[in-house]
Every structure is written in C-alpha cells, then in structure tokens.
Amino acid sequence: MKKFAVETSLSYPKKxxxxxxGSWRVFKPILDKKKCVKCLxxxxxxxxxxxxxxxxDSVSIDYDFCKGCGICANECNVKAIIMEREExxxx
Amino acid sequence: xxxxxYPVDECLLQGNASCPGCPAxxxxxxVLKALGKKTIMVIPACCTAVIESLYPHTSFDIPVMNIAxxxxxxxxxxxxxxxxxxxxxxITVAAWAGDGGTYDIGIQALSGALERRTNFIYxxxxxxxxxxxxxxRSGATPYAAWTTTTVSGKNEFRKEMGEIILxxxxxxxxxxxxxxxxxxxxxxxKAKNIQGPKYIEILAPCPPGWRFSMDKTVEMGRLAVDSGAxxxxxxxxxxxxxxxxxxxxxxxxxxxxxxxxxIKYQGxxxxxxxxxxDEVRLKAIEDYTDNLWERYRKCYxxx
Numbered sequence: 050m051k052k053f054a055v056e057t058s059l060s061y062p063k064k065x066x067x068x069x070x071g072s073w074r075v076f077k078p079i080l081d082k083k084k085c086v087k088c089l090x091x092x093x094x095x096x097x098x099x100x101x102x103x104x105x106d107s108v109s110i111d112y113d114f115c116k117g118c119g120i121c122a123n124e125c126n127v128k129a130i131i132m133e134r135e136e137x138x139x140x
Numbered sequence: 141x142x143x144x145x146y147p148v149d150e151c152l153l154q155g156n157a158s159c160p161g162c163p164a165x166x167x168x169x170x171v172l173k174a175l176g177k178k179t180i181m182v183i184p185a186c187c188t189a190v191i192e193s194l195y196p197h198t199s200f201d202i203p204v205m206n207i208a209x210x211x212x213x214x215x216x217x218x219x220x221x222x223x224x225x226x227x228x229x230x231i232t233v234a235a236w237a238g239d240g241g242t243y244d245i246g247i248q249a250l251s252g253a254l255e256r257r258t259n260f261i262y263x264x265x266x267x268x269x270x271x272x273x274x275x276x277r278s279g280a281t282p283y284a285a286w287t288t289t290t291v292s293g294k295n296e297f298r299k300e301m302g303e304i305i306l307x308x309x310x311x312x313x314x315x316x317x318x319x320x321x322x323x324x325x326x327x328x329x330k331a332k333n334i335q336g337p338k339y340i341e342i343l344a345p346c347p348p349g350w351r352f353s354m355d356k357t358v359e360m361g362r363l364a365v366d367s368g369a370x371x372x373x374x375x376x377x378x379x380x381x382x383x384x385x386x387x388x389x390x391x392x393x394x395x396x397x398x399x400x401x402x403i404k405y406q407g408x409x410x411x412x413x414x415x416x417x418d419e420v421r422l423k424a425i426e427d428y429t430d431n432l433w434e435r436y437r438k439c440y441x442x443x
Contacts, residue, residue, distance in 0.1 A: 062201045065155030066193035073160060089143045093321045094358050096158060096165040098150045106144060114154040118161035119355030132355075 065114065070097070074117030076132040080110055084129035091121035091130060146173050146325065156199035158191045161354030163344035163361070165191060166318045167265050168236070171342075174328035175261075177202055179232045180219055184212040184246060186238035187272045188265075210245045212237040213253035216260045224259075232261065232332055239266040242341075243279035243301050254308040254337045261331050261338045265318075267346035268298070275349045282369070283428065284421045286351075286408040293411060293421070297428055302341060306375055311336040314374035316383075317343040319361030323372060323383060330374075343370045351407025360405065368396035368429050371436070380440040390436055399425050 053059060087106040099115040100108050110121075122130040151172035158165045164187050172179070181204045183189055189206055193199045207215040216235040223231055237246055242264040250262060269287055270276040277287040277294055280301070284293040305313045312334045314327045324342060331338040345360035347353065352360060364370040371386040381387075388394045400422060403409040412418045 058195060060192070060195050060198035062153060062199070063197040064153045066153065066197035066199045067155055067157045070155050093143055093146070093170070094166060096160070096162045096169075096357070097156075098152060098154050098165075098169055102148055111154065116160035118357070119353075120161055120357055123355040124358055 069113050070116050071113045074112075074115060074135050076117045076119060077112070077135045078110055078115065078117070078119065078121050078130050079133055080108065081129045081131075082107070084127050086127055086129075088126065090124045090126065094120050094124050096120065141322070141325065143321065146321075147176075149173075149177075151177060151179075151201045152191075153199045153201055155193075156191050157193045158187070159348060159354070161347045161357045162187075162191070163267065163318050163346060163357050164188055164238075164265050166357070167324070167342045167344055170318070170321055170324045171234070171236070171263060171328055172202065174325045175232050175234060175332060178230055179203075179234055180205070180223075182207055182212055182216040182219060182233070182235045184215075184235075184237050184241045185209040185272070186236075186241050187267075188236060188238070190272060209241055211249055212241055212246050213250040213258075213260075213262055216262070217253045217256065217258045220258050220260050233259070234261045234263060236263050236265070238270075238272070239264060239268060239280040239301075240270040240278045242266075243299065247304075250339075251308065254305070254310050254339070257336050259335055259337070261328070261340065263328075264301070264339075264341045265344045266301075266341055267344045267349055269346065269349045271346050271349040283425055284409060284412060284418075286411060287349075293409075302373070305339045306378075306380075308337075309378060310339060312338040312374070312376055313340070315341045315343075315370075316372055317361040317365055317370060318345075319358045319365070320372065320384060327374060330376075334376075349408070351410070352405050356405065360402070363397070363402040363405070366397045367399045367402040368433055369399050369402055373440075382436075382440070389433065390441070396429070396433070399429050 092100045092102045099111045119132050122132045152168050212235040220233045268280045275288050277289045279299050283297045302315050316323045365385050372383040382390045389396045
C-alpha cells in the first residue's frame with residue numbers, strides 16, 4: 050500500500066478495521082442454495098457487504114464479518130435464507 | 141440498469157463499526173457503487189465518522205476528509221477548488237452528511253456552496269434524528285416522535301429541506317430512499333454527470349433511533365414511501381418529476397396507505413398507541429400528510 054508523507058493524522062484502508070465483527074452476531078443467516086433464484090436482493094441490501102457475489106451471480110455469506118442483522122432473510126422473496134440462533138461456543 | 145449490472149467492487153470495506161442493520165452503510169455501498177473509486181468524500185461529524193472506524197485504520201477505500209459538523213459543504217468547496225486549480229476534472233467531490241449536519245447545523249455552508257455553484261454532490265442521509273450523539277431531536281424529526289430531548293413526542297412538524305434546496309434553483313436535486321436501490325443508483329449516476337451543485341437526500345430508517353427490529357430497515361423505508369410520509373422525486377433544471385410509488389400517489393392512481401401503517405412498527409411512536417390510542421395526534425399526522433400531498437399536487441402537477 051502507498052504511504053503518504055503528510056503532516057496530519059492519516060488512516061489507511063483495512064478490511065476488518067474493527068476486528069472480526071462476526072462475533073457480534075446472535076442470529077446466524079443460513080442460505081439454502083437450492084431455493085436461491087439469484088435475484089441478488091440480499092447482496093444489494095446487506096449493510097455490511099458480507100454477502101459475496103460470484104461470477105455466476107450465486108451468493109455466499111461471509112460469517113467472519115456478518116453482524117447477523119437479518120435484513121437478507123427479511124428481504125429474500127423465496128425464503129432461501131433463514132435465521133438460526135448462534136451456538137454458544139464452549140471454552 | 142438491473143441489479144445484476146451493478147459493479148461487484150466494494151469501496152466500503154467489511155468489518156466497520158456500524159450497528160447491525162445500519163441504513164447508512166446500505167446507502168454508502170449504493171452511492172459508492174454509483175460514484176466509483178475516483179471520488180473524494182467530505183464527511184462531517186455524523187454516524188459515518190464512526191463507521192470509518194478507529195485510527196490508524198479506516199473502512200473507506202476512497203479518500204475521505206473529516207471536517208467539523210457545520211462545514212461539510214464548505215470543505216467540499218475547498219476540495220473542488222483545489223482540484224480545479226490542478227486541472228483534474230475526472231474526480232467527483234461528494235459531501236456525505238446526516239440530517240443534523242444538513243437541516244440544522246450545516247445549512248448555511250450548504251446554502252453558500254449551492255449559491256456559489258460549486259461543482260459537487262451533496263448527499264444527505266436522513267435518519268430524522270441525531271443518532272450518533274444519542275437520539276436527539278433534529279429539524280427532520282417528524283411530529284409526535286419520541287427522542288431523548290422530546291420525551292412525550294415532538295410538538296412541531298419536520299421542515300421540507302428538499303423545497304428549501306429547490307429555492308436555490310440548482311441543476312439537480314432529488315429525494316430517494318435506501319429501500320429502492322435502482323432509484324438511488326440512477327439518481328446518483330445522473331447527478332455525477334451534471335455540472336454544478338447537486339443535492340440528493342436519502343431516507344435512512346435507523347433501527348436503534350426509531351426503535352424497531354434491525355431486520356426491518358429496508359421494509360421501514362418502503363412503508364414510509366407507501367404511506368406518503370416520504371416521497372421520491374427529482375428536479376432537473378426546475379422540472380419536477382415524482383418517481384415510483386410517489387408518482388402514483390401524486391396522480392391519485394393509488395391511495396396512499398395510512399401513515400399509521402408506518403408508525404405502528406416504530407417504538408418512537410408507541411406512546412400514541414399505549415395505554416390508549418391518542419386519536420388527536422394520530423389525526424393530526426394524517427391531516428398533515430394529506431395537506432402536504434395536496435400542496436405537492438398544486439405546485440408540481442404538470443399540465
């Protein structure tokens with residue numbers, strides 16, 4: 050990455066600037082690829098950009114950064130995404 | 141342009157500090173898809189200053205200048221003047237401010253920049269409150285809405301910023317909503333290709349501020365348009381056109397839904413329904429919306 054020499058405080062772009070925000074999640078979206086009709090509504094409405102769009106317009110969910118808001122499940126017209134409670138991780 | 145044709149590149153990176161279900165990030169993703177990487181954004185104090193995340197990292201993959209609350213449009217004017225001096229005409233300058241920084245605090249800088257005919261896009265994402273500082277009342281807050289500074293509901297109606305902007309007779313002004321991505325992207329793309337000052341306002345339903353469930357963000361925006369509480373329009377060289385559902389409501393082709401359909405899902409209006417219905421204020425809201433649309437019809441119907 051190009052660094053700039055200026056006399057002011059500068060921030061540089063980084064994916065995951067606040068860490069892995071997937072840990073905020075309470076409910077987890079589960080995508081059923083058989084039901085998906087590739088309308089891309091989940092992709093355009095995801096606030097986080099956590100729904101990846103492949104070359105053939107199929108989608109996949111990035112659980113590292115998905116905050117679990119549930120907009121994708123609410124906007125899916127064919128109910129291909131459902132929200133499930135996140136399992137509590139044992140230490 | 142259909143959803144499939146929009147660029148895959150993201151200029152707003154994942155893992156930023158926005159709340160889950162944030163409308164501002166939906167809006168930013170759409171806007172940056174339309175504007176592309178050759179954009180300089182000027183951002184005053186607002187939620188987006190938080191979404192940028194912590195120093196020394198940022199979640200924006202484009203140049204961003206942070207500036208004082210009241211100075212978004214003035215800062216953008218400066219950036220635009222610097223680019224003009226360098227002979228760079230391929231870069232879009234966009235100011236992105238909340239409704240507090242547009243309706244209340246930033247209005248004189250905005251008015252000045254529009255009057256000076258600065259070549260930039262001013263985008264206001266309107267969540268009808270100062271949500272970054274903890275849900276205070278703003279000039280955009282609708283009548284009877286709860287905020288932390290209007291505990292029993294706001295006593296005044298919101299002001300029509302769009303029409304204040306129209307009084308500047310700028311080349312392009314528009315109002316849209318995050319629930320309609322095609323509408324947002326087509327308006328931003330249109331504004332990008334016009335010389336002179338442009339103003340676009342985007343309604344952004346805020347889950348923590350409006351007190352509704354975070355998966356309903358997009359639905360709330362749609363209901364606001366269906367109920368006539370918000371309208372989609374664009375005004376190009378003083379020719380006003382309403383778009384989508386708002387056009388049908390204006391031409392009386394469909395009846396607007398009662399505003400109650402929109403506010404009953406929002407906790408900020410719950411004092412109108414509990415313990416008993418506040419008929420006086422509910423009627424005042426419906427009457428105000430009816431009068432608003434009557435005035436729109438009188439002013440903007442083309443013969």
